[in-house]
Amino acid sequence: MINIGIAGIGFMGMIHHLSYQKIRGAKVAALCEKDPVRLAGDWRTIQGNFGPRGEQMDLKGISRYSELDEMLADPKIDLVDICLPPAWHADVAVKALAAGKHVFCEKPIALTAVDAQRMVRAAAKAKRLLMIGHVLPFFPEYNFAYRAISKGRYGRLLGGHFKRIISDPSWLPDFWKSDRIGGPMLDLHVHDAHFIRLVCGMPRSVTAVGRMRGSLVEFFSSQLLFDNPRLAVTATSGAIGQQGRSFSHGYEIHLEKATLFFDFSVVDGKGELSMPLTVVESNGKVLRPDLGAGDPVLAFEAELKEVVAAVRQNRQSPILAAALAADAVTICQNEAKSVATGKTVRF
Numbered sequence: 295m296i297n298i299g300i301a302g303i304g305f306m307g308m309i310h311h312l313s314y315q316k317i318r319g320a321k322v323a324a325l326c327e328k329d330p331v332r333l334a335g336d337w338r339t340i341q342g343n344f345g346p347r348g349e350q351m352d353l354k355g356i357s358r359y360s361e362l363d364e365m366l367a368d369p370k371i372d373l374v375d376i377c378l379p380p381a382w383h384a385d386v387a388v389k390a391l392a393a394g395k396h397v398f399c400e401k402p403i404a405l406t407a408v409d410a411q412r413m414v415r416a417a418a419k420a421k422r423l424l425m426i427g428h429v430l431p432f433f434p435e436y437n438f439a440y441r442a443i444s445k446g447r448y449g450r451l452l453g454g455h456f457k458r459i460i461s462d463p464s465w466l467p468d469f470w471k472s473d474r475i476g477g478p479m480l481d482l483h484v485h486d487a488h489f490i491r492l493v494c495g496m497p498r499s500v501t502a503v504g505r506m507r508g509s510l511v512e513f514f515s516s517q518l519l520f521d522n523p524r525l526a527v528t529a530t531s532g533a534i535g536q537q538g539r540s541f542s543h544g545y546e547i548h549l550e551k552a553t554l555f556f557d558f559s560v561v562d563g564k565g566e567l568s569m570p571l572t573v574v575e576s577n578g579k580v581l582r583p584d585l586g587a588g589d590p591v592l593a594f595e596a597e598l599k600e601v602v603a604a605v606r607q608n609r610q611s612p613i614l615a616a617a618l619a620a621d622a623v624t625i626c627q628n629e630a631k632s633v634a635t636g637k638t639v640r641f
């Protein structure tokens with residue numbers, strides 16, 4: 295049995311807690327939360343943009359801590375799952391690793407590449423696993439693309455375009471603070487930066503244009519170049535002022551023998567799959583693979599299953615490894631630098 299201690303019972307902490315209940319061999323043994331009401335089990339104020347609303351919970355048998363250090367000192371905890379705001383990730387992960395725990399931490403790994411590398415080094419020194427919650431490759435459309443690319447099912451990857459746009463999250467007071475959340479680049483685009491890193495490797499350079507809000511990028515488009523000069527990848531991400539389309543993501547991926555495309559948005563409060571995953575094959579066939587129910591919570595269950603399996607087998611996850619997440623933050627930083635300076639940035 296892998297005993298898990300979750301740090302932070304907000305939207306993600308709740309989704310992780312509920313998901314672990316469905317994973318054989320995993321047990322939430324401890325929770326750490328500074329809000330005494332949530333720590334006592336009243337999760338009714340928790341509501342994210344998907345998944346169930348929080349309920350009154352029965353937390354019998356689960357150790358509860360208001361201080362992180364106390365949970366890190368709990369000898370029964372094997373894995374610390376960090377669901378705290380991003381500004382906490384680096385320091386808490388480094389402490390947990392030094393305390394001998396494996397760590398799974400929500401995205402982004404950290405707010406700076408320097409902190410991300412500090413976390414990667416701490417894991418290597420402690421000989422413990424550090425995995426980061428890049429859940430996108432566990433969403434059916436992205437999982438299909440990841441598997442098709444990594445298995446070479448349609449030949450080599452030639453490039454693609456990745457899009458991720460939200461309405462300005464005016465209800466998150468820290469969203470536009472670089473030392474708290476880091477705006478759309480680190481909160482949003484980091485998902486695509488990680489996916490691009492996963493399937494393309496590390497870029498050689500980036501040229502990006504866009505508009506800034508203070509010191510943070512508000513909206514941008516970037517062109518990423520790789521060692522392979524034939525690999526052409528672009529991305530668009532950011533926040534728009536209007537609330538009527540609160541979320542939008544999608545991609546077009548070019549492979550030697552097929553093109554994959556997909557587009558999903560939330561418009562006027564309702565999810566609209568404007569383009570379900572579509573595969574156009576070289577022989578002219580157009581396929582619409584059946585991807586199942588499409589509940590985002592299922593992607594988190596699949597992600598956490600991978601985390602628990604990696605800890606049980608003491609192996610690194612090829613998707614969730616912290617080094618990839620650290621590279622994703624470096625990609626975001628260089629894209630932001632390119633937008634801010636108007637110059638191409640080399641890695």
Ligand SMILES: NC(=O)c1ccc[n+]([C@@H]2O[C@H](COP(=O)([O-])OP(=O)(O)OC[C@H]3O[C@@H](n4cnc5c(N)ncnc54)[C@H](O)[C@@H]3O)[C@@H](O)[C@H]2O)c1
Pocket residue numbers: 301302303304305306307326327328329332360362377378379380382400401402427429481
């Ligand atoms: N993978 C995804 O799709 C996804 C979606 C949403 C959020 N996230 C990530 O999950 C993380 C958490 O986001 P969230 O939306 O759940 O945040 P949240 O604000 O809903 O929850 C954070 C919780 O941590 C608690 N907390 C803060 N500081 C604490 C401390 N020092 N000790 C104990 N508890 C403390 C807060 O009281 C709150 O309950 C962020 O890194 C975010 O980027 C990921």
